[in-house]
Amino acid sequence: MNDNQRQNGCAIETENLVKIYKGGIRALDGVDLSIPTGSVFGLLGPNGAGKTTAVKIATTLSFPTSGSVRVAGFDVVAQAKQVRQAIGVVGQTSGVDVNLNGRENLRLQGLIRSIHGRELRQRVDDLLEQFGLTDSAKRIVRNYSGGMQRRLDIATALVHRPQILFLDEPTTGLDPEVRTEMWQEIERLTHEEGLTILLTTHYLEEADRLAAKLAILDRGKVVATGSPEELKAELEGDTIHVELREDAEDGAIRAALAGVKGIRQIDHDVRCLRARVEHGATAVPLVLQALEANGLAVDSVSVSRPSLDDVYMRYTGREFSRADEEGARQQKSPKEEKR
Amino acid sequence: MSELVSHSLTMTDRDLRRLARQPWWIIVSLIQPVIWLLLFGPLFKGIANIPGFKAHSYIQFLTPGVVIMTAFFSGGWNGMATIDDLNRGVIDRLLVSPLRRSSFFIGHIIQTSVTIVIQAAIIVGLAYALNARFANGALGLLVMFTAAVLLGGALNAVSNGMALIFRREETLIATLNLFMLPLTFLSTAFMQQDLMPHWMQVAARFNPLNWAVEASRQAVSSGTDWGSVGTHLGLLAGLLIVCMLFAKRTIRVYQRSI
Numbered sequence: 001m002n003d004n005q006r007q008n009g010c011a012i013e014t015e016n017l018v019k020i021y022k023g024g025i026r027a028l029d030g031v032d033l034s035i036p037t038g039s040v041f042g043l044l045g046p047n048g049a050g051k052t053t054a055v056k057i058a059t060t061l062s063f064p065t066s067g068s069v070r071v072a073g074f075d076v077v078a079q080a081k082q083v084r085q086a087i088g089v090v091g092q093t094s095g096v097d098v099n100l101n102g103r104e105n106l107r108l109q110g111l112i113r114s115i116h117g118r119e120l121r122q123r124v125d126d127l128l129e130q131f132g133l134t135d136s137a138k139r140i141v142r143n144y145s146g147g148m149q150r151r152l153d154i155a156t157a158l159v160h161r162p163q164i165l166f167l168d169e170p171t172t173g174l175d176p177e178v179r180t181e182m183w184q185e186i187e188r189l190t191h192e193e194g195l196t197i198l199l200t201t202h203y204l205e206e207a208d209r210l211a212a213k214l215a216i217l218d219r220g221k222v223v224a225t226g227s228p229e230e231l232k233a234e235l236e237g238d239t240i241h242v243e244l245r246e247d248a249e250d251g252a253i254r255a256a257l258a259g260v261k262g263i264r265q266i267d268h269d270v271r272c273l274r275a276r277v278e279h280g281a282t283a284v285p286l287v288l289q290a291l292e293a294n295g296l297a298v299d300s301v302s303v304s305r306p307s308l309d310d311v312y313m314r315y316t317g318r319e320f321s322r323a324d325e326e327g328a329r330q331q332k333s334p335k336e337e338k339r
Numbered sequence: 340m341s342e343l344v345s346h347s348l349t350m351t352d353r354d355l356r357r358l359a360r361q362p363w364w365i366i367v368s369l370i371q372p373v374i375w376l377l378l379f380g381p382l383f384k385g386i387a388n389i390p391g392f393k394a395h396s397y398i399q400f401l402t403p404g405v406v407i408m409t410a411f412f413s414g415g416w417n418g419m420a421t422i423d424d425l426n427r428g429v430i431d432r433l434l435v436s437p438l439r440r441s442s443f444f445i446g447h448i449i450q451t452s453v454t455i456v457i458q459a460a461i462i463v464g465l466a467y468a469l470n471a472r473f474a475n476g477a478l479g480l481l482v483m484f485t486a487a488v489l490l491g492g493a494l495n496a497v498s499n500g501m502a503l504i505f506r507r508e509e510t511l512i513a514t515l516n517l518f519m520l521p522l523t524f525l526s527t528a529f530m531q532q533d534l535m536p537h538w539m540q541v542a543a544r545f546n547p548l549n550w551a552v553e554a555s556r557q558a559v560s561s562g563t564d565w566g567s568v569g570t571h572l573g574l575l576a577g578l579l580i581v582c583m584l585f586a587k588r589t590i591r592v593y594q595r596s597i
Contacts, residue, residue, distance in 0.1 A: 022596070059435045062597050084437045095432030097424075099357045111349040112438045114342070140360070156432075 010070075011037040011164050011196040012058060017067035019053050019220075027053040029220035030067070035198060035213075037163075040190050042211025043200040044308070046320060048327030050220040051200040052092060055168045058198070059089045072163050085113070088157030088165045092172065096152050098142040102133050105141060105156050113160040120159075127155040131185070147178035151185065158189075164196045165189070171206060179206075186210055202324055204308040216312055218323070223315040228308060235306040235314060237264065238280030240287055242273040245297035256294035260286045267319050271299075274319065276310060346439045350446025357420075358450055365457055372409045372462055376401065379529070380469060392531055394560065399473070402466040403483055403555035404528030409462060410455040410487035411548055414494030415519050417451055418502035418511055425506055434594065444586045447499055448492040455491045459484050473559035482558035482568055486551040489575035493547065493582040500586035503593040522548045527556070550574050 012035040019028040027050045035041040043051050056062035058069050060080040069076045072086035089095075096105045106127055110120040128134045131151040141149060150170065157165060170186065171179040187210065189195060201207050207214050208228045215225040224231060247270050257263055262278040277283035280303035291298055312320040358364070380398040387397045394400035424430050433443060463473075463480065473479055498515065505511050525542045526549035532540055543549040554571035557563050 056597060061431055061435050062594060081437055084435060087435065089432065089435045091428045091431050093426070093428030093431075095428035097353065097357075097429055098427060099360060100353065104353075104356065108349060108353055109436070112346065112433075112436045114345070 020065045039212040040197045042207040042214035044207040045217035046324035049217040088162035103137040109159040131155045231311045237278045243300040244271040346442035347445040351449045354450035399471040407551045410491035414491035417495045418498030421502035451495040452488045474561040479559040483555035486554040490551040493579040496582035496586040500589035503589040
């Protein structure tokens with residue numbers, strides 16, 4: 001830890017960070033973030049929100065269009081070398097060499113950071129042990145399972161004992177079982193002293209479970225920050241979920257519910273309707289009545305306490321899963337074209 | 340400086356391990372040159388009887404050309420591995436580490452050089468079995484191997500640099516094919532220079548592949564013009580440096596585009 005960092009206690013600090021890609025796409029549109037040292041910070045957002053772009057800039061891989069980022073007290077553009085010594089990075093796409101075995105991959109990362117000889121051997125052995133890879137250390141990574149490879153990804157990012165670990169969507173594409181396993185792994189890491197983790201994710205439950213604090217990123221902007229509990233607590237009231245029997249027009253639903261008291265926000269997608277209300281129990285019969293009276297038959301209804309999904313909806317006016325699918329669709333075409 | 344050396348050794352170690360796990364690749368890459376030797380040798384045997392053709396046999400004439408062409412293609416296709424590395428996130432992981440950028444290319448170039456020397460030794464052995472005889476003994480072969488390594492290294496750097504710019508296999512393959520094949524024929528690999536059409540002779544003078552072929556053939560034929568050998572090796576060394584500088588710049592180009 002250097003002086004600069006000690007002064008403000010920030011592991012990562014961005015100031016009015018903007019990234020505009022060729023063709024004028026604003027991936028980041030003035031992002032200000034202060035990420036405290038020594039905890040898991042979640043960057044939550046749907047596909048295409050700009051999470052990966054932010055990580056690429058903070059890890060010195062890509063360059064900001066304007067604004068600044070300081071990581072471990074160093075400027076990512078002017079002091080890239082110092083930043084690189086201080087960080088470990090697990091990208092969305094693995095990053096380990098599948099033609100080498102597990103041990104060789106770990107050694108490689110150590111040698112690049114001038115760790116040699118006995119010290120390196122000891123560290124590699126420890127990491128293999130820690131991540132349950134000792135028995136497969138000599139197997140070529142190409143033959144690893146998805147979960148094993150992901151564990152190796154993380155292990156290779158830790159060889160040089162970084163102060164800050166970046167995990168860019170660490171569980172995307174993993175089976176649910178392996179995902180739970182990864183969560184345990186990440187939770188274990190947070191107990192390692194002083195390690196700051198920046199985790200990006202588009203899984204609400206992942207952010208909820210792992211992040212001590214989080215920022216919600218939407219269309220290149222930070223729309224909310226706080227701990228998951230704080231964010232949910234800000235949302236007073238409940239959410240009503242209604243399943244309609246038939247497809248319905250958005251306008252028809254809004255018209256039907258216009259007279260119902262206590263409705264704060266409505267979001268609707270074909271047959272699913274979500275309404276944020278002051279008090280669930282009182283609102284349910286009123287909502288049902290209003291819908292039936294307007295010829296909208298209801299299949300099921302449920303009431304829930306606020307979730308991060310509701311937090312997202314409050315700040316962006318749309319449902320997270322829908323934004324996520326939209327983002328994935330938009331992202332797919334240019335990305336596949338490039339790679 | 341010592342960091343550059345140690346990083347280059349680390350990257351070389353990685354690349355050689357990868358090579359050692361796919362030794363069949365060296366054999367596959369030898370199929371084409373062996374066909375050239377075995378088919379073109381007898382097919383164009385009569386060329387040796389053309390008045391003005393200086394070599395004793397066509398196979399003796401052809402061998403340096405085949406060695407150089409093999410090196411040219413071995414270096415040229417090396418960027419394909421980099422595209423694979425890009426897709427698997429390996430390059431990104433390296434770029435966010437303190438790795439010295441040049442060492443990435445140096446590792447690849449050394450790996451290609453090892454491949455090229457193994458290939459060249461096999462080709463020369465085969466040619467010898469087919470009754471080709473070379474002048475100047477070990478020194479001649481050393482020059483030939485050096486020319487092959489310098490040219491292959493330059494192509495390797497260009498290929499890996501282009502891989503970082505294009506990022507797509509199809510584009511890389513198309514671009515490499517566009518210039519690699521014409522360059523092999525615009526050279527004295529198959530035909531003595533003064534027996535080529537005039538415009539081809541002029542074009543060959545600017546063709547790096549031809550520099551390597553000329554240096555190699557001079558070095559293993561009797562009556563060697565060492566001055567010409569030296570000039571051509573010098574040109575190839577210069578080319579290698581220029582190509583490495585180009586490759587190093589492509590890293591910035593890549594980082595700016597993501």
